[in-house]
């Protein structure tokens with residue numbers, strides 16, 4: 708499969724699909740090679756104008772002529788979407804199905820698609836929009852080496868990829884990096900609020916909080932030292948950082964974050980159980 712000429716269809720053109728399309732169109736493959744199916748006319752107009760993709764309001768014959776079909780609808784819509792897709796799947800072309808849905812297990816998707824085996828489950832994140840995403844991925848047994856390469860090329864076009872040893876690790880990845888940008892935005896919002904309450908302008912608080920996040924993240928990414936050591940270097944004995952971190956420890960911030968992330972992973976497992984028939988914990 709020649710990655711630069713890949714024909715890719717997206718079923719669902721919402722937040723995550725748009726972020727992926729923005730990273731892919733005109734880079735990995737031409738916008739004209741991308742087809743997007745979504746019932747929302749306004750969302751499709753925007754994608755067509757921005758990236759030159761073709762669009763349709765419902766699953767159509769174009770799905771029979773692509774190499775990869777990305778399923779980018781809500782987990783709750785997956786079963787219905789599989790039923791719409793099944794009659795349009797071209798068995799001769801045997802396209803790769805790339806599911807980005809939280810929770811939905813490959814075995815359930817395969818059953819809904821009449822026993823289809825060429826399925827890769829992946830968990831991207833929205834920084835894909837600017838090429839800085841990271842995606843955890845796992846391939847079902849029916850995926851060929853060329854399809855695995857194509858899946859990797861698609862997600863690498865929007866950031867980094869991490870292949871997982873087994874599907875049970877997708878829920879933890881969802882909790883760490885899939886949902887992760889929201890935790891970071893939440894922390895930035897809190898810093899902006901504090902800045903405002905302490906007398907800085909909204910503009911100054913925003914600039915200071917954002918630059919601090921970008922700088923600290925880049926420093927951690929570029930450093931060979933543990934993050935804990937970088938934190939200690941900011942924390943002078945009896946100083947301001949110590950006061951802040953002590954307050955966070957007293958409030959149980961770290962424990963709360965760990966607990967919250969475990970809740971996210973658990974919600975992924977729950978979604979799989981609620982919406983599918985396969986048992987979790989693979």
Ligand SMILES: NC(=O)C1=CN([C@@H]2O[C@H](COP(=O)(O)OP(=O)(O)OC[C@H]3O[C@@H](n4cnc5c(N)ncnc54)[C@H](OP(=O)(O)O)[C@@H]3O)[C@@H](O)[C@H]2O)C=CC1
Pocket residue numbers: 718719720721722723724744745746747750765766779780781782784787788791807808809830831832833885886
């Ligand atoms: N947002 C994120 O950061 C991430 C999301 N994901 C996963 O991506 C998937 C999509 O999430 P997200 O983009 O946030 O959701 P959105 O709601 O933004 O996008 C889903 C889109 O699919 C459309 N849709 C619904 N039914 C159909 C159908 N039958 N055919 C075609 N399109 C349909 C929806 O239309 P309508 O609104 O009218 O229902 C909507 O526009 C989820 O499964 C989620 O778990 C994974 C990683 C990160």
Ligand SMILES: O=C(O)[C@@H]1CCC=N1
Pocket residue numbers: 809881885886
């Ligand atoms: O919140 C969600 O369920 C999706 C999956 C990861 C990020 N957004």
